[in-house]
Amino acid sequence: MERGTRSRGAGNDTVLRVENLKTYFDTPEGTVRAVDGVSFAIRRGETLALLGESGCGKSITALSLLQLVPEPAGRIVAGEVWLGDQDVLALSERDMRRVRGRRMATIFQEPQTSLNPVLTVGLQIREALPDVADERAARRRVIELLESVGIPQAPERYDAYPHQLSGGMKQRVMIAMALAAEPELLIADEPTTALDVTTQAQILKLLKELQRQTGTAVLLITHDLGVVAEMADQVAVMYAGQIVEFASRAAFFREPRHPYSQKLFRSLPNRLKRGVSLDVIAGAVPRLDQEFRGCRFLERCDFAWDRCRAEVPRWLEGADKGVRCHLYDPPADRAAREPGSLANAVASEGTARRATPERSRGLLEVKNLKVYFPVQRGLLQRVVDYVRAVDEVSFSVPAGRTLALVGESGSGKTTVGKGILQLIRPTAGEVLFDGQALTRLSERELRPLRRQFQVIFQDPYSSLDPRMQVGEILEEGMRAQRLLGDARARSKRAAELLAQVGLPASARHRYPHEFSGGQRQRISIARALAVEPRLIVCDEPTSALDVSVQAQVLNLLRRLQEELGLTYLFITHNLGVVEYLADEVAVMYRGRIVEQGGAEEVLTRPQHSYTQALLAAVPKIELPAERTALPVSGRDGRA
Amino acid sequence: MLAYLIRRLLYAVPILLGVNLLTFALFFFVNSPDDMARIQLGVKRVTPEAIAQWKAERGYDKPLVYNDKAAGLQRVTDTIFYRHSLRLFAFDFGRSDEGRDIGYDIRQRMWPSLAIALPTFLVGVLAYVTFALILAFFRGMYLDTVGVVVCVILMSVSALFYVIGGQYLASKLLHLVPISGYGGGVDAFKFIVLPVVIGVVSGIGGNTRLYRTFFLEEIGKDYVRTARAKGLSEARVLFRHVLKNALIPILTGVVVVIPLLFIGSLIMESFFGIPGLGSYTIDAINSQDFAIVRAMVFLGSVLYIVGLILTDFSYTLVDPRVRLS
Numbered sequence A: 001m002e003r004g005t006r007s008r009g010a011g012n013d014t015v016l017r018v019e020n021l022k023t024y025f026d027t028p029e030g031t032v033r034a035v036d037g038v039s040f041a042i043r044r045g046e047t048l049a050l051l052g053e054s055g056c057g058k059s060i061t062a063l064s065l066l067q068l069v070p071e072p073a074g075r076i077v078a079g080e081v082w083l084g085d086q087d088v089l090a091l092s093e094r095d096m097r098r099v100r101g102r103r104m105a106t107i108f109q110e111p112q113t114s115l116n117p118v119l120t121v122g123l124q125i126r127e128a129l130p131d132v133a134d135e136r137a138a139r140r141r142v143i144e145l146l147e148s149v150g151i152p153q154a155p156e157r158y159d160a161y162p163h164q165l166s167g168g169m170k171q172r173v174m175i176a177m178a179l180a181a182e183p184e185l186l187i188a189d190e191p192t193t194a195l196d197v198t199t200q201a202q203i204l205k206l207l208k209e210l211q212r213q214t215g216t217a218v219l220l221i222t223h224d225l226g227v228v229a230e231m232a233d234q235v236a237v238m239y240a241g242q243i244v245e246f247a248s249r250a251a252f253f254r255e256p257r258h259p260y261s262q263k264l265f266r267s268l269p270n271r272l273k274r275g276v277s278l279d280v281i282a283g284a285v286p287r288l289d290q291e292f293r294g295c296r297f298l299e300r301c302d303f304a305w306d307r308c309r310a311e312v313p314r315w316l317e318g319a320d321k322g323v324r325c326h327l328y329d330p331p332a333d334r335a336a337r338e339p340g341s342l343a344n345a346v347a348s349e350g351t352a353r354r355a356t357p358e359r360s361r362g363l364l365e366v367k368n369l370k371v372y373f374p375v376q377r378g379l380l381q382r383v384v385d386y387v388r389a390v391d392e393v394s395f396s397v398p399a400g401r402t403l404a405l406v407g408e409s410g411s412g413k414t415t416v417g418k419g420i421l422q423l424i425r426p427t428a429g430e431v432l433f434d435g436q437a438l439t440r441l442s443e444r445e446l447r448p449l450r451r452q453f454q455v456i457f458q459d460p461y462s463s464l465d466p467r468m469q470v471g472e473i474l475e476e477g478m479r480a481q482r483l484l485g486d487a488r489a490r491s492k493r494a495a496e497l498l499a500q501v502g503l504p505a506s507a508r509h510r511y512p513h514e515f516s517g518g519q520r521q522r523i524s525i526a527r528a529l530a531v532e533p534r535l536i537v538c539d540e541p542t543s544a545l546d547v548s549v550q551a552q553v554l555n556l557l558r559r560l561q562e563e564l565g566l567t568y569l570f571i572t573h574n575l576g577v578v579e580y581l582a583d584e585v586a587v588m589y590r591g592r593i594v595e596q597g598g599a600e601e602v603l604t605r606p607q608h609s610y611t612q613a614l615l616a617a618v619p620k621i622e623l624p625a626e627r628t629a630l631p632v633s634g635r636d637g638r639a
Numbered sequence B: 001m002l003a004y005l006i007r008r009l010l011y012a013v014p015i016l017l018g019v020n021l022l023t024f025a026l027f028f029f030v031n032s033p034d035d036m037a038r039i040q041l042g043v044k045r046v047t048p049e050a051i052a053q054w055k056a057e058r059g060y061d062k063p064l065v066y067n068d069k070a071a072g073l074q075r076v077t078d079t080i081f082y083r084h085s086l087r088l089f090a091f092d093f094g095r096s097d098e099g100r101d102i103g104y105d106i107r108q109r110m111w112p113s114l115a116i117a118l119p120t121f122l123v124g125v126l127a128y129v130t131f132a133l134i135l136a137f138f139r140g141m142y143l144d145t146v147g148v149v150v151c152v153i154l155m156s157v158s159a160l161f162y163v164i165g166g167q168y169l170a171s172k173l174l175h176l177v178p179i180s181g182y183g184g185g186v187d188a189f190k191f192i193v194l195p196v197v198i199g200v201v202s203g204i205g206g207n208t209r210l211y212r213t214f215f216l217e218e219i220g221k222d223y224v225r226t227a228r229a230k231g232l233s234e235a236r237v238l239f240r241h242v243l244k245n246a247l248i249p250i251l252t253g254v255v256v257v258i259p260l261l262f263i264g265s266l267i268m269e270s271f272f273g274i275p276g277l278g279s280y281t282i283d284a285i286n287s288q289d290f291a292i293v294r295a296m297v298f299l300g301s302v303l304y305i306v307g308l309i310l311t312d313f314s315y316t317l318v319d320p321r322v323r324l325s
Helices: A058-065 A093-099 A121-128 A135-148 A167-179 A197-214 A225-231 A249-254 A259-267 A306-310 A341-348 A413-421 A443-452 A470-480 A487-500 A505-509 A517-529 A547-564 A575-581 A599-604 A609-617 B002-030 B033-041 B048-058 B080-090 B102-137 B142-156 B159-173 B185-219 B222-229 B234-257 B259-263 B266-272 B277-286 B290-318
Strands: A014-027 A030-043 A047-051 A074-083 A104-107 A185-189 A217-222 A234-239 A242-248 A316-318 A321-323 A362-377 A382-398 A402-406 A428-433 A453-456 A535-539 A567-572 A584-589 A592-598
Touching (some): A014 A217, A030 A047, A030 A058, A030 A074, A030 A217, A030 A242, A104 A167, A104 B222, A121 A167, A135 A167, A234 A259, A362 A413, A382 A592, A402 A413, A402 A575, A470 A487, A487 A505, A487 A517, A584 A599, A592 A599, B033 B048, B080 B290, B102 B142, B102 B185, B102 B259, B142 B185, B159 B266, B185 B234, B185 B266, B222 B234, B234 B259, B259 B277
Parallel strands (some): A047 A234, A104 A185, A185 A217, A402 A584, A453 A535
Antiparallel strands (some): A242 A321, A316 A321, A362 A382, A584 A592
């Protein structure tokens, strides 16, 4: 780890150069061009962020570099991957093994599953060490590595199993493993996506620090603009298997050029966009099993014109930047295209802020809520202690307003949600819904009341019954609450609900797996709305979704609140969402609320040290000025 | 850890009690002592006196659970339940309806059973895991496809066919080993080989396919990708990373049968004329000797419960997540 950085200087020594990489998958539906002609280069000590949404091919690009594309479906059909002066795609599997781990190491997204659960942490790092003869030297080296990634009591941790470490610690172990052989290139595939924001900040800091020490080049794969802002030197935006824009970080954040990049920024929720609909990227990523005759972003682009339909956009290379868009191609007859249309579209959605509700009494009032879980030990399983998951939590949500409950995983925010819905019976305290103490009601007395408070869960993939058609899912609640007498009326209502959330009525006869994540979350929302609730507990409703889809769901929730006067308890760890949507914020830490108040107040002038730490940990995104949607000056886009 | 084990053992007590009660109900309520006597003595020419005598000889003339003619503690102890069912807990199996000492028989007969079942089990597990690993190694390739097809064919053939076919081939045609029978000492080997081979072969199809799925499931997991990204060889990935994890589901099915090896296999033993507990049970069923059948049902249940406890215990050895929580 003692390699100096000074001697290298900022030379132009390219570590990795990828040329026209193509990775295809053979599926029963045809050949999917997951990676379709990707080229980029990374220099020593530099971080290139490969930014894109799920399914754009960024992870497959990384696996292609390592030649670890899932076989036999996937295959690299063309391209070159030069690591130093070696084309690694030309290497045999045997020689490739000497490249993996030693010259190109990887950190994967999910530290929970990326470590072998039955082997000790030390052993797993030790495996990544190249040729160590002496067992004791190897152990010393592993402990050194553990120390270098900031794991306390490293000698004892050597014999720990992964499950004994926290998520952040596991990711540190992954980093130690990746750095064991001092690789020239480190591929970090969504290294912090599964982590809390404060842990993310630590891990990103560690990565930067280690990179400074070792001069490793980093290929950072992420969907998170915040992480890009924090880490990257260069940014490559990927869309539908291709890189559509390349720029330095500063240039990218100052002025994203590709319409898709611009959309990504515009779909991010934040304080400035309160009360305004977020810009959404309409439609979906095109199927990659087709031949493209025009631009891949065509269907979703606000600027598309005839040429985009007829001609595949070229890669327009500038000095240290590039873009794949006809807008920047000189012969474009851009005169007809008015760049103002995007801004107008946003403005026309209306900027009306919600009217302040007249009622002051909370629709939902939580008083000294406690949820304890017993800890049982010993032969007779006696209760020796309690886990205070929720301890003395009090707040109130006025009707028609949104309270955001913010905190990291394990802080007890989901348990509060369940405690309110009486899905867990609280240990102590009161939950008053419209003045009625839910905590004192029996299961039976609760049932008719349940229609008034509904819930939307985080994971739209597992929260809908896969064996039920969407129509049945929507009607089940109505039937249970005996809302509409006959099946006809229910079915009609289901169609209305689907229309309300922007899905066709024909969706009733389909199964959840036929829908995308965003659509499923719309179904979840429709299901909650089916019984006409007054309060909806939204438990991380967008954290499993891509930013552009998140924008759609947030817009929908906001619109429904305006139309139906719904009250939201919004459980989230995403502060951007809070800024955008919440009227009030309660910050939870270890089962207690450490700070609460108006959203503006708490987020701009945090009082509690934890809130301050939480806000400081959020990567800052300098938003590009909303003014330019297009390079009106026109001169910086030429090839 | 110790507390965990003790707790598991304590859980077994009510289960065994339940098993005992159920066996008792099955053999004495559903099928009354009178019925037993009639079956044993021949249904047609049986007199009430003969039945009474038959029952008295075997102690079946007592009341089932409560003796109101006796005094004090005897009211409970001088009953069929106490004498015939509760004593099973002390492994006191009593006498068979023919008058033989069941305990003695079991002690004698478990050795031939073990001599067949144990090698079948050991060789089998080793063979299935090996074959499954080979198929997993060549997954998606020609060999794997062929292997799976062969497995399905082997699975589809009845175990009886293997027995009869094996006997015909190895004994009748090739004269390698005797068709059936059993001998002590060195002699035992030639009697054991054929049943063991057939036992292993008849299980190959199903088990190899099952273990192969376990391996493939593990191979698809993220930590395997991590191991590969480290530059480990495929063999090392399979043996070090995959095998250890796949052992967890494999153990579930394997450890539980270990105690049951003592009572052998009904089919194999009766076909090969092995004087083990399997053929003992079959014979008892054929001759309607309820005392033996009852004893074997109870013994089987006890061993099964022991097997379940062993399985839980074996998890703690291979899975560190269980070990420490």
